[in-house]
Amino acid sequence: MTPEALFAAQEATWPPASKTRLGPWCIRDGQGGGKRVSAATAQGPVTEAEIDAAEAAMADLDQPPLVMVRPGEDRLDALLAARGYALVDPVEVLAAPVETLAAEPPPPVTAFTVWEPLAIMNELWDEAGIGPARRAVMARAATPKTAVMGRQNDRAAGAAFAAIHGGLCFVHAMAVAAPHRRQGTAVNMMRAVAQWAQDHGAEQLAALVTQDNAAARALYASLGMRNVGHYHYRMKAPPMA
Known part of the structure; x- marks a missing residue:
């Protein structure tokens, strides 16, 4: 099981209402279904301006700024922490x-x-x-x-x-x-x-x-x-x- 296979199966079996690509981001509309279906994920390196854009997109969905951080995304994790994003719910598969x-x-x-x-x-x-x-x-x-x-x-x-x-x-x-x-x-x-x-x-x-x-x-x-x-x-x- 590769990480890619795990996350693909996780999303396919517990899917958001919709997904939108915004630059390096995948923005999810969870419609109140919880963090897993509402969290944005990065598909590549992100900039400060791109974090601003993701926050605006999530606000348009009436969702709080929420990002899922996966293995290997240490730079993203540090960027978000520096912007006041708190670590929430570490999860094990x-x-x-x-x-x-x-x-x-x-x-x-x-x-x-x-x-x-x-x-x-x-x-x-x-x-x-x-x-x-x-x-x-x-x-x-x-x-x-x-x-x-x-x-x-x-x-x-x-x-x-x-x-x-x-x-x-x-x-x-x-x-x-x-x-x-x-x-x-x-x-x-x-x-x-x-x-x-x-x-x-x-x-x-x-x-x-x-x-x-x-x-x-x-x-x-x-x-x-x-x-x-x-x-x-x-x-x-x-x-x-």
Whole structure:
């Protein structure tokens, strides 16, 4: 997995509403779907004037100045830091072979895949702060995709979204209701996704996790997923009133 393949799959499986090329920049219209679909990225070296242009373009979209900084973009990172952009949400990309995760199926009726999501799954996402704008990202993904629901104690316990691009299946929007955490719900869901991904020709299963999310990192580590990439954001705070 090259960095280019990882970022291409990440975007294809969790796409912005639209993208515009502006000089060296890719400007994304996220329509409220979160940082991943709203952050600008640099396609090459940028100047101070080009940063000004990107800020204006994001303002036109009613989005704050937000840039995703990927490996090897140290100069961009320094330029943004000097302009008052704060470092936000360092993210790790964790992955494992699909066949490894699919080898052990979840227990019967503990997890299943379905598209489109059921109403109870939308309720679970709402409770986790994954509202309509983020679910709109799932709807516009044009690659093979599914939702997965976890069950625990005869109740709907969790929901997640997965999609495939270039042999890589990304799992997004993993949410487990508080009463059902630490009971294996997320593990069962990941194994169900892995079986679906294997049936659809994917070779690797990947997930994104912020560095400060110790619980999620422990979950993915328990499944044998390892760090295969990283990135962070730089965001410029609005001026004080």
